[in-house]
Amino acid sequence: MKVGYVVRLKSGGPQMTVNQIFSDVATASTIECFWFNYDEVRLHGNFAPDALELVNES
Numbered sequence: 001m002k003v004g005y006v007v008r009l010k011s012g013g014p015q016m017t018v019n020q021i022f023s024d025v026a027t028a029s030t031i032e033c034f035w036f037n038y039d040e041v042r043l044h045g046n047f048a049p050d051a052l053e054l055v056n057e058s
């Protein structure tokens with residue numbers, strides 16, 4: 001994963017854009033993503049890399 005990639009939770013949900021990747025030797029890595037809800041409100045959350053999959057935009 002890289003910043004700017006479009007991803008989705010493997011369990012489903014909205015498309016999200018990777019904003020930042022946090023890596024720490026002592027803890028598990030997390031990926032911060034942004035997305036918009038149906039009211040066009042920007043939301044964000046941190047997710048484990050294994051919970052995300054790349055979205056094919058082509």
